[in-house]
Amino acid sequence: MTTIALPTYEDAVARYEPVIGLETHVELGTQTKMFCGCRTEFGAEPNTQVCPVCLGLPGALPVANRAGIEATIRIGLALNCGIAEWCRMARKNYFYPDMPKNFQTSQYDEPLCTEGYVDVEVGGKKYRIGIERVHLEEDTGKSLHVGGATGRIQGATESLVDYNRAGIPLVEIVTKPVPGLGELAPEVARAYVTELRDIIRSLGVSDVRMEQGSLRCDVNTSLNKSGAEWGTRTETKNVNSLRSVERAVRSEIIRQAAVLDGGGRIIQETRHFHEDRGETSPGRSKEEATDYRYFPEPDLVPIAPDPAWVAELKAALPEKPSVKRARLREDWGISELDMQSVANAGAVELIEETIAAGASPAGARKWWMGELARRANETGVELSAVGPTPAQVAELQKLVDEGKLNDKLARAVLEGVVAGEGDPAAVMAARGLEVVNDEGALTAAVDEAIAANPDIAAKIRDGKVAAAGALVGAVMKTTRGQADAKTVRELILARLS
Numbered sequence: 001m002t003t004i005a006l007p008t009y010e011d012a013v014a015r016y017e018p019v020i021g022l023e024t025h026v027e028l029g030t031q032t033k034m035f036c037g038c039r040t041e042f043g044a045e046p047n048t049q050v051c052p053v054c055l056g057l058p059g060a061l062p063v064a065n066r067a068g069i070e071a072t073i074r075i076g077l078a079l080n081c082g083i084a085e086w087c088r089m090a091r092k093n094y095f096y097p098d099m100p101k102n103f104q105t106s107q108y109d110e111p112l113c114t115e116g117y118v119d120v121e122v123g124g125k126k127y128r129i130g131i132e133r134v135h136l137e138e139d140t141g142k143s144l145h146v147g148g149a150t151g152r153i154q155g156a157t158e159s160l161v162d163y164n165r166a167g168i169p170l171v172e173i174v175t176k177p178v179p180g181l182g183e184l185a186p187e188v189a190r191a192y193v194t195e196l197r198d199i200i201r202s203l204g205v206s207d208v209r210m211e212q213g214s215l216r217c218d219v220n221t222s223l224n225k226s227g228a229e230w231g232t233r234t235e236t237k238n239v240n241s242l243r244s245v246e247r248a249v250r251s252e253i254i255r256q257a258a259v260l261d262g263g264g265r266i267i268q269e270t271r272h273f274h275e276d277r278g279e280t281s282p283g284r285s286k287e288e289a290t291d292y293r294y295f296p297e298p299d300l301v302p303i304a305p306d307p308a309w310v311a312e313l314k315a316a317l318p319e320k321p322s323v324k325r326a327r328l329r330e331d332w333g334i335s336e337l338d339m340q341s342v343a344n345a346g347a348v349e350l351i352e353e354t355i356a357a358g359a360s361p362a363g364a365r366k367w368w369m370g371e372l373a374r375r376a377n378e379t380g381v382e383l384s385a386v387g388p389t390p391a392q393v394a395e396l397q398k399l400v401d402e403g404k405l406n407d408k409l410a411r412a413v414l415e416g417v418v419a420g421e422g423d424p425a426a427v428m429a430a431r432g433l434e435v436v437n438d439e440g441a442l443t444a445a446v447d448e449a450i451a452a453n454p455d456i457a458a459k460i461r462d463g464k465v466a467a468a469g470a471l472v473g474a475v476m477k478t479t480r481g482q483a484d485a486k487t488v489r490e491l492i493l494a495r496l497s
C-alpha cells in the first residue's frame with residue numbers, strides 16, 4: 001500500500017463536493033424480542049435470554065411483537081413518513097456465526113414507513129434531510145474474540161458468541177443522499193444524528209445510547225467535482241458517538257480527495273472508523289442486494305396496520321424536540337444560535353434537568369457549555385458521560401451564588417466531582433476549598449500584604465488606586481486563591497484611604 005499525502009480539509013472541500021447519506025440502526029426498548037418472548041435486558045449473563053426461536057432451532061416458529069411494530073410506526077410518523085397499509089417481512093439470507101438462523105428477518109421492498117424528512121439547523125441555516133425508508137428487522141448476536149491483544153479476530157485464540165441480542169427488534173432509518181452541503185457536510189451529519197436521537201428519545205421507544213450500541217450509525221460518503229456525476233460511495237461503520245459521526249465524514253472526505261487527486265478510483269466498500277486515530281480503514285467490499293437473495297418471510301403474516309390505529313398513534317405523538325427547544329429557548333432567554341449549539345452538544349436535557357434541580361438558566365448553561373463541554377471534547381466522551389449529574393451541577397452553581405466558591409475554586413471542586421470524590425459540598429469540605437469570608441483572617445492577610453509592600457501602599461495612599469491590584473494579588477496568594485477578590489480590594493482601599 002502506498003502512502004499518499006493528505007490534503008487539508010479546506011483544500012478537499014474546495015475541490016470536491018461531498019454527498020452524504022446515513023443509515024441508522026435503533027435498538028428498540030421492548031420488554032421482549034421481536035419474534036419470541038425472550039427478555040431483552042442489557043448486560044445479562046451471555047446466552048441466558050435465548051429460546052428455540054431466536055436460536056433458529058429447526059421447527060421453531062416466530063410470532064411478531066406488536067410493541068415492536070407500534071414503535072416502528074411511531075418513529076416513522078415522528079419522521080414525517082407515510083405508513084404502509086400492507087407490507088411483509090423478508091428473509092435476508094447470509095451466513096454469519098452471530099446469526100444462528102442463517103438469515104435475518106428484515107424488510108426489503110416493502111418497508112413499513114417511507115418518504116419522510118428531518119429538519120436540522122447548522123450555522124443558522126435550516127437543512128431538510130430526506131428519509132427514504134424506516135424498516136423493522138431483528139438484531140444479531142454478538143461475537144467476542146478472546147486470547148488476542150486487541151479483542152479483534154486477528155490474533156485471537158477463541159471466538160465466543162452471545163445470542164442474548166439476537167432477535168431484539170431493530171429499526172433501520174435510511175436517509176436519501178444529501179448533496180449540496182459543501183464544507184458543512186460533517187456538521188450536518190452530526191446534527192442529523194443528534195436530532196434523530198432526540199426525536200426517538202422523546203418517543204420513549206429506545207434509550208438511544210450510542211456507547212451501548214442501542215443507536216448505531218453507518219455513514220455513506222462520496223465526492224464529485226462540481227457539476228460532475230456523483231462519485232462512488234463508501235460506507236463507514238463503527239461510528240460510536242455523535243462526535244465520531246462528524247469526524248468520520250471529515251476524515252473520509254480528506255481520504256477520498258487524496259485518492260482522487262492522485263488519479264485513483266474510489267472503491268465501493270465498507271470501512272471501519274477508528275476512534276483513536278480518527279481515520280477509516282477498509283473492510284469488506286460491499287454486497288449487492290441480490291447477494292442476499294431476499295424473499296418474503298413465509299412464517300409470518302403480513303403487517304396491515306389499521307389506518308384508524310395509525311391516526312391514533314399520530315395524534316398521540318409527544319411534543320417535537322424542535323418545538324420543545326423553541327419553548328425552552330424562550331424560557332432561558334437565549335439566541336437561536338446559542339440554542340443550536342446547546343442542541344448540537346447534546347446538552348438540552350442536561351441543562352433542563354440542572355435548572356429543574358434549582359440552577360438559573362445562565363448558571364446551568366455556563367457549566368455544561370463551558371467547563372464540562374471542554375472536558376467532553378478533551379476526553380472524547382459524550383457530555384452526559386463526563387461525570388457530574390445535573391443535580392451536582394446545580395449544587396455547584398448554588399455554592400457559587402452563595403459566595404462560598406469563586407469561579408476558580410468551583411472548577412477545582414468540579415474536578416473532584418468528576419474524579420468521583422462525591423457531591424460538590426462534600427468535595428469543597430474535604431479539599432478545604434471554601435472561599436475565606438472570615439473578616440478577621442482577611443484583614444490580617446491585607447495588613448500583612450501592606451506591610452510587605454510599603455512602596456505600593458504609599459502609591460495607593462497618594463490616590464493611585466490602580467496600584468491596589470498588586471496587593472490584591474499578594475492577598476490571593478497567601479489565601480491560596482480562597483479569598484473573594486472584590487472583598488479584598490475593598491478592604492485594602494478602606495485601610496489605605
Ligand SMILES: [Zn+2]
Nearest residue numbers: 036038051054
Ligand atoms: Zn428467543
